[in-house]
Amino acid sequence: MREIALDAVTETVARLFEQACYHLPEDVLLALRNAREAEVSPPARVALDKILQNVAIAGRERVPLCQDTGFSIVWLELGQEVCLTGGDLCTAVNAGVRRGYADGYLRKSVVKGPFSSRVNTGDNTPADIWVDVVPGNELKITVMPKGSGSENMSRLVVLPPARGRQSIVDFVVNCVDEAGANPCPPLVVGVGIGGTTEKTMMLAKKALLRRVGVPNPDSEDAGLERDILAGVNRLGIGAMGYGGRITALAVHIETFPCHIASLPLAVNLQCWCHRWAEAVL
Amino acid sequence: MAQVRKVKVPLWDEVLRELRAGEELLLEGVMYVARDAAHRRMFEALEQGLPLPFDIRGAAVYYMGPSPAREGSVIGSAGPTTSGRMDAYAPLMIARGLRTMIGKGPRAKEVRDAMVQYGAVYLGAVGGAGALISRSIRKSRVIAYEELGAEAVRQLEVADFPCVVINDIYGGDLYEAGKSRYRLES
Known part of the structure; x- marks a missing residue:
């Protein structure tokens, strides 16, 4: 068995949400640049130019790419030879969401009482957490702040x-x-x-x-x-x-x-x- | 490249009459920010004959809920939200004097009809471009419903705020025109 401390899970989740909200993956950026080259419509080209400027500003100034920093989806691929220590997994993941959204100045966009009070939970929790148990002794954490x-x-x-x-x-x-x-x-x-x-x-x-x-x-x-x-x-x-x-x-x-x-x-x-x-x- | 037209907000009749769907604009002046929860409250206030948090006559409203501002920043990321969710409220607000709406995504027929009837416009800001747009916001102040957090009503002072006319007062619609121009039949 390999031990992984849940504190490390919390910290990793926090940093991943910040990273995701400031920096677009390279493959997405490349696809947008290619779209700008291929597009023939003038207003769409203007929009794509603004999108590319936005990506540059967000990364440089650590301002969220989009103000809708989403509902927090977290996928975990948990190696079956891993022993998680120091608490429970979902609590640790939600603590990471709370920390990342606070430290990163990300918008808290989750309300409870979905058809009634719709009161903001204040920290973007609960996250939508999915765990797959897989062979191995590692834990892969994938986060997606999904805008509505x-x-x-x-x-x-x-x-x-x-x-x-x-x-x-x-x-x-x-x-x-x-x-x-x-x-x-x-x-x-x-x-x-x-x-x-x-x-x-x-x-x-x-x-x-x-x-x-x-x-x-x-x-x-x-x-x-x-x-x-x-x-x-x-x-x-x-x-x-x-x-x-x-x-x-x-x-x-x-x-x-x-x-x-x-x-x-x-x-x-x-x-x-x-x-x-x-x-x- | 043609110079992008700069206009003062709020937009008044003379300018509203000149704008055409598809025209790029840079806005300068004052606009108010409100989205879902604030609209519900304002709509209820109007129905009950209570005053709104700001004078709606001639006003510009931006459908937006910003991310938190860092220390020393005016505002966080500040791009538009989907306007369609405000369609239930918009016709009454237009009838009471709202003349400029800023957001993203198409509007319901009732809203487009009200725009033509009362001479109001709908402007599109680039969705997801919240970091870029935040640079054009010079001042931001919460003026009502503070407890709604990101959904509170704000007054913004903007300069060089980039947008494009989606719906003009004559029924012109960039979404429809753009799509029919570039659509390829299979």
Whole structure:
């Protein structure tokens, strides 16, 4: 067994949320620069210029890229040879969220009493915490501060299997079309196919964690990614919805086997400000 | 590159009549900040005949909830939120004098109709560009509903605040025009 102190988990979670909110991952930045080069629409080019300026200012001055520093999602891949010491895991993760959002001047955007009082919890907790137990003696921590401009535009459907591949393309493209300017395009489109309803939603969310521009290793899935991306970029929405050819930077699909009677499909949209960070303890 | 037009906020009728969907602007002057919770309260106040925290006649309202300011900073990250959530409140506020809304994302038909009827505009700020936009905010002061934290009503003084006209007073709509111009039929 390898011991990992939960104090280290708390500190790592805190620093990862700060990092994610100030610094865009390199692959996302590169995709945005490429979009700026490829875009032909003048207003969309202006929007992309402002986006790129914003990225530079946020990193330099340690001001959050976006004021919506999101709901705090934390994925933990816990090696089964790890022994966590000094408390309990979820408390330690929430303490990290509390510390990171306070130290980093990040906005606290979580309310309790979702359909009634909607009172701010004051520290952005509770986090949305997911733990996978995996082989090994390490702990991988991945954080995503997920803004609601894009999250609110996510969709879940269970399609009749007989409708097949084209119905998937149509549903995802339509989802992006209906979302329009709201989710802050150019987007990264996470798509989950298969599993059960909760499984496919998680596939869609975790699909966002693949580096932008890296296709699914399965050639069928990669082909579907290309077809959906082409469909999305025919919509004309463009950066910030000002009209343009680049509505999405990438489409990422993850699949899982499903029931003989089902074809679950989930779409999780991510804004251009695709923030996440990870570390291994 | 053409010089971007600078205009004073609040915008008055003469300028409102000149603006067209798609035009880039730099705003200078005073605007008020309010989002979901503050709108609910202001809407209730209007319905009950109570005064609002600011004079809405001619006013500009920015749909935004900033991140906390660091010591020595005017404000934290300060980009727009999705305006559609304020659509339920906007027609009444426009009828009472609101003339400029600033946010991101499309507005409901009732809001667009009210803009045409009363001569109000909707301006788009770049979503997610909160660090960039914060630089154009020179002063920020909470003037009401302080207990709402990031959702409190603020008065801002801005200079060179970047935005683009989404909806003009004639029914022009950048989202619709832009999309139809660049849409490719499959």
